[in-house]
Amino acid sequence: MAGDDEFDRWISPIEMTLNTLTNKKVRGNSIVDIPEHLKKSNMKAYKPKVVSIGPLHRKSSRELLYMKEIKWQCMLSLLHRLNPTDDQKVVPPKRLKDCGEVILKYDEAVRACYMDPIELDRHELAQIMLVDGCFLLELLLITNDKQLNGEPKSKFPVKVSKREEFLSDLKLLENQIPLFIIDLLYLKLFGQKSEGIPNIINGYALYLFGCSSGRPIISPNRAHLLELTHWFLTSRQIEAKPDQERSAPETVVELTIDPPDHEHMESMDIWLRERDERDKKVSKETTPKLERCAARLQAAGVKIKTFYGKNRSSSKLEKDPVSVMFGCKEKFEQGVLEIQSLCITEETELQWRNFIAWEQTRSAEKTWEQTGTPATEKKFSQYALLFKGLVCCEYDIELLKSAKVLKVHDENKWSNEKVNKFIHDIAEGIQIDASADPKFCEMINDLNSCDKGCCRFIMFKHCCRILLTKARKFCRYLYRLLMRDYCSTPWQTLGVMAAVLLLFLTIAQTVLAAIAL
Known part of the structure; x- marks a missing residue:
């Protein structure tokens, strides 16, 4: 029955994608092509420079080819980890075959994790995975070897x-x-309990x-x-209990992808209807906007300072400013904005942009309790909107720098104009x-x-700036226009200088004639 086989090949990926919507181990449509409106300000921030992972950037640039051989070397080193005494130049055939079989088995699950179709056959995609x-x-x-023993068995690959x-x-x-690929390989090579592997x-x-x-x-x-x-950076992390860490199981448990039951599908349908009704009531302009820059807030009596938290000291912030940036904490109480x-x-620019892209491609809804679908906090998007509202000119940047809210690692590369x-x-x-984060909207x-x-002197000074x-x-724009259209060659430059000189002489002649009268 050729027709039935063709239909099964067509319907099977659709069924798998639907199954992953409510699965806690495999997340459907979780790896996406970033929308153009988010990428257009800096296209390079979303492309790898050293190493490509997955199928989307496998042929993006020649610079990434250097890591190809290193990947194969790391793969060979991994296959030899169980028996370090083996000949390191010989591939362990059984382990390689076991890993290949388990990856090939989850071809449809891998494809379901990508938003756009992967134009590779199952063997090419399985090799990449x-x-x-x-x-x-x-x-x-x-x-982990370096953490436990002080010296890793292999060198860091770059x-x-x-x-x-x-x-x-x-x-x-x-x-x-997808992270479940790493879970599967760990499970196959080291035989741990599947429930504890994700935590490890x-x-x-x-x-x-x-x-x-x-x-x-x-x-x-x-x-x-x-x-x-x-x-980890936007939520409260939980360390696993000792019984959820490494332990040798009696039997190896396979990773399963169960289809959603009828009750889950009914709850999904109810949730979608409620969301559509709520969206009709919400105005299109739902994004909160801070209408006062840092100088205007200062003029209104608001004090801006660095947020340290309950257990953080300023000395710790000075030592590790990059990691602190990713806390994305803000608070406004009693006229003080922290x-x-x-x-x-x-x-940090690259990471911040990609965190925002991830937030913008996920649902803004709260956790789906019935199905277990986790919500995505939009802390980095809120952080970006807050700073956009605070900064309207270079003076606001200087004000935030003096309050130690804004720090620049390299002043030569990051001028105030570039930061703005x-x-x-x-x-x-x-x-x-x-409606997704009422606390942030209330603060705005x-x-x-x-x-x-309001201090009128501060406002007058700020408006003058x-x-x-x-x-x-505007003067810089006119200068660039002049150099591009009228002074692109030496002869054009001489012509412009002559025209300016004639204009000056004409004005001088007119003024002298008026004085003589």
């Missing part, structure tokens, strides 16, 4: 000078593979990124490395449902309405 999955697992184990770019590449939204991988990955101590961590949100890091310090570097442009570019295209409304007595800034930008 196998090589990249083994590479990432070996990388996590190398990091040079120290490229380490920051390498780690940033692992947190790009389009540069991901969580701890290893967060330790690699410098976020935790490396202990197993329970996370409901872990479609890929970017979401795991995002969840904002967690933002340190701008090239690496970056803050406005990164917030472009961000949409936040006001309080800031917009707060008035403790804004006018000077706009005049300076």
Whole structure:
């Protein structure tokens, strides 16, 4: 029955995608192509520079080819981990075959994790998942070896000078593979309980990124490395109990993808109807907007200072400003706006942009209790909107720097004008449902309405600075226009100079003639 076989091949991916909607281990449509309106301000921020992971950027540039051989070397090192005495140049055929079979088995589940169709056959896609999955697992184990023993069994795969770019590449939204691939490989190679493996991988990955101590961590949100890091930085992390850590099982438990039952589908249908009814009532302009910049807030009597939290000291903030930036904490009480310090570097820009892209591609709804679908906090999007409202000119940047709310790693690369442009570019295209986070919207409304007595001198001074800034930008625009259209060659430049001289002489002649009368 050729017709039935063709129909089964067509319907099977659709069925798998539907099954992953309510599955806690495999997240459907979790790896997406970032929308153009978010990418257009800086296209390079979403492309890998050192290493490509997954099928989306496998042929993006020649610079990434260097890591191809290193991936294969890491894969060979991983396959030899159980028996280090084996000949390191010989591939263990049974382990390789076991890993290949289990990856090939989940071809449809892998495809369901990507929003757009993958134009590769099942064997090509399985090879990418196998090589990249083994590479990432070996990388996590190398990091864990160094933590436990002080010296890893294998060297870190990239040079120290490229380490920051390498780690940033692992947190790009389009540069991901599903985390359950790493779980499957760990399960097949080391035979741990499937229930505890995600917690172990969580701890290893967060330790690699410098976020935790490396202990197993329970996370409901872990479609890929970017979401795991995002969840850790925006939510309260939970360390796994000792009985959820490593323990040798009597039998190996397979990773299963169960279809949603009838009750789940009914609850999903009810939830969708309620959401549609609620969307009709909500205005289109739901994104909260701060209408006062830092100088205007200061003139209104609002004090801006760094948010330290209950257990943080200023000395700790000074030592590690980059990690503090990703806390995204802000608070407004009794006329004092506290904002967690933002340190701008090239690496933090890349991560911030990709965190925002991840938030903007996820649902703004709360957790789906009946189905177990986790919600995505939009802290980084809120943080970007807050800074966009605070900064309207370069003077606001100086004000935030003096309050230690804004820090720049390299003053030569990040001038005040460039920082101003970056803050406005990164917030472009961000949409936040006001009903999703009422606390943030309430804070914005309080800031917009707060008035403790306006200082007119500060406002006059600020308005003068804004006018000077706009005049300076207009003069620069005229200068660029002049150099491009009228002074592109030496002869054109001489002609312009002659015209200016004639104009000056004509004006002088007119003035002298008027004086003589």
